[in-house]
Amino acid sequence: MINLCFFFLVQVTIYPQNAAWDRYTVVPPLGKVKAIAASITQVFAISDNYLLVISKPQFAFEKAISFDDEPHLVGYDNYTNDLWIAGYENIIRLTLPSYSLREYKLPFSVHRFAIDVSKVYMESAVNAGKYAIDKVTGALSSVNFFPENLYWYGATALDDIRAYPFLAPYYYYDNMQFSQIPFREYPITAIYDDGMYLYVGTDHYGVLKYNKTSWQNERIIYGPLDSSIRTVREYDEKVFFLSTAGISYYEAGSQHWQYLRLDNAMTDVVTVDSIIFLASNNQVLRMSGTLEFPVGDFNTNVLALSSDSQNIYVGTQSGLFVVNKHSSRILPFGPDQYAVYCVYPTDEAIYVGGEFSLYKYARNRKEWTTLSNFGIKDIVGIEGNIYALGTNNQIMQFESPTGDSSVPDTGWILLPYFNIYDIDTDDRVLYCATYSGMYYYDPAASSYNVIYNLPRISYDYVYVIDEYILAVSKNSMYLLPLEYRD
Secondary structure, three states, X not given: OOEEEOOOOOOOOEEOOOOOOOOOEEEOXXXXXXXXXXXXXXXXXXXXXXXXXXXXXXXXXXXXXXXXXXXXXXXXXXXXXXXXXXXXXXXXXXXXXXXXXXXXXXXXXXXXEEEOXXXXXXXXXXXXXXXXXXXXOOXXXXXXXXXXXXXXXXXXXXXXXXXXXXXXXXXXXOOHHHEOOOOOOEEEEEEEEOOOEEEEEEEOOOEEEXXXXXXXXXXXXXXXXXXOXXXXXXXXXXXXXXXXXXXXXXXXXXXXXXEEEOOOOOOEEEEEOOEEEEEEOOEEEXXXXXXXXXXXXXXXXXXXXXXXXXXXXXXXXXXXXXXXXOOOOEEXXXXXXXXEEEEEEOOOEEEXXXXXXXXEEEOOOOEEEEEEOOOEEEEEEEOOEEEEEEOOOOEEEEEOOOOOOOOOHHHEEEOXXXXXXXXXXXXXXXXXEEOXXXXXXXXXXXXXXXXXXXXXXXXXXXXXXXXXXXXXXXXXXXXXXXXXXX
């Protein structure tokens, strides 16, 4: 017998890094569930590179932990209240409820594992090698045989699913009211039987809980359709997430997710009088259920949508257009020839960010003015002042005068901050998604501050939604209550 000793050096990165105490939560996308386990009070599921923690009695989502390495198995240790999570050539011991972490490096990938009072037994994916880890010392050893009557945690096979006839046909369909592709199959990918209930994981359809006596089921969906978030909007007390797979939305304050899966990728979304309008390629589309009705065709691709009480403003690759919401008549409006990236309407004026300039339309005088010869990709307002994010990833601040008069270029102040990729505001401070974390600029104090309660990583987008900061990185989303900003 060969014994190999491994130290408890944590090399895997997780978020939250201290799940019991960190103020932010991870928002996991709807993914492929690969494994499920359960304790008396909680259900644990591996979905893509996330560990989902679900309340067992209420069957409600509690929290998620993301891993930099993608795990594929999870098991619950009844003796120590630990989770064991198998990744590629490692296995992680996660202690509940403190969520402290230990990683054991392995010279093989785990095919399945089982837990008893003193050891974790593992079978390798190659040649079915037999191994055990001592739970006290962390020593890895090879073994000749496994003890009897162990419960094994492994990948779910088709024969495992067929043992439950009420699961036939072993995949799910979307409700036709929520999908343009209603006959797409979402297969069962993981099951866990705790005696009374059967927990079923799927590929992009969520997690279901079946009562084994009545066959009644509940379904939990726990995040947006995918992690490729393009924009987030809040309209009519609904929060919309536009991503590659479609629209994910919930009522503000409820976190009850609903989906609209779309055939084609969309670039922006607005709602007018509770009607959803989408931008796709060179069209603006009005949604009715899952049906799309073209509102207008343009010569080039639509890049941005915005609206006020009367009109929808359409920024395209070759200029700005306006569509009256009552007549659906399309008219050229202001800047032309060059790309328009954003439109910000106010009561007195309409600000437009273009490929090479920032423009202002004074509503009373019906007059266009070029405010600055800088390319602009985002615009927000705070107490009458305008903040514009340039295509050079710097912010310009403009103190708006009273009324809607035009102003010269000298009204702009270039803030001395770089590598800012997106901005948003809570009407008090300006939030900035940067290459090295999330920051905010306080106009009252003229200060630039880091938000320490979010991970110090690169962010692509930031949104302020329903008293939360939503920070979007390349592969994950993080939600922090505004009260914990400082």
